[in-house]
Amino acid sequence: NAGVTQTPKFRILKIGQSMTLQCTQDMNHNYMYWYRQDPGMGLKLIYYSVGAGITDKGEVPNGYNVSRSTTEDFPLRLELAAPSQTSVYFCASTHRGFGNTIYFGEGSWLTVV
Amino acid sequence: DQQVKQNSPSLSVQEGRISILNCDYTNSMFDYFLWYKKYPAEGPTFLISISSIKDKNEDGRFTVFLNKSAKHLSLHIVPSQPGDSAVYFCAATTSGTYKYIFGTGTRLKVLA
Numbered sequence: 001n002a003g004v005t006q007t008p009k010f011r012i013l014k015i016g017q018s019m020t021l022q023c024t025q026d027m028n029h030n031y032m033y034w035y036r037q038d039p040g041m042g043l044k045l046i047y048y049s050v051g052a053g054i055t056d057k058g059e060v061p062n063g064y065n066v067s068r069s070t071t072e073d074f075p076l077r078l079e080l081a082a083p084s085q086t087s088v089y090f091c092a093s094t095h096r097g098f099g100n101t102i103y104f105g106e107g108s109w110l111t112v113v
Numbered sequence: 114d115q116q117v118k119q120n121s122p123s124l125s126v127q128e129g130r131i132s133i134l135n136c137d138y139t140n141s142m143f144d145y146f147l148w149y150k151k152y153p154a155e156g157p158t159f160l161i162s163i164s165s166i167k168d169k170n171e172d173g174r175f176t177v178f179l180n181k182s183a184k185h186l187s188l189h190i191v192p193s194q195p196g197d198s199a200v201y202f203c204a205a206t207t208s209g210t211y212k213y214i215f216g217t218g219t220r221l222k223v224l225a
Binding site (some may be wrong): 003019031033035040041042043044045048050056058059077092094098101102103104105106107 | 119121145147149154156157158159162164202204210211212213214215216217218
């Protein structure tokens, strides 16, 4: 029962470095999401995807890129890391259909110094 | 533009009493609402949901109420238990969009 798996769990980046947060799900879900959680700010939607090859911006997309080449994988790319991107990142997924819940991964803690 | 708001950042309740967590939304197109619970260092987990065609949904100790005219929903936990201590997020979506918008969260502390 892997569900939604995120890697790495923890990462420290220097300003200007790039990295990719990996996310994979084994539930054959059509829809996948990336959220970030800042203290006191709740969960903000960064990007989401409704299927392989289709992605769309969420509430806070600036500074990030995504791709969805397969149903299972939805990596999040940070091209030029900035201190404002220090956050906890959550990947999530859900089925097609009304009334479905979304399932989250355990989170990736990223610090940019 | 915060479409889903939880105006109480924290709440403390005695064990055995009722916990009431509130959530307001601004987008009248939202038609499905969810509550998630989050423990430290874990991902959010689904708790309970409600469709806009209902005004109440119950699941054990958890009940969600929806007031569409006020654009307000609330989560009632009765009786509250120490294990309920966590951050609770409400979320909303519009059918067909698959875009889930979350609130800022309320940290519930249940005192033994």
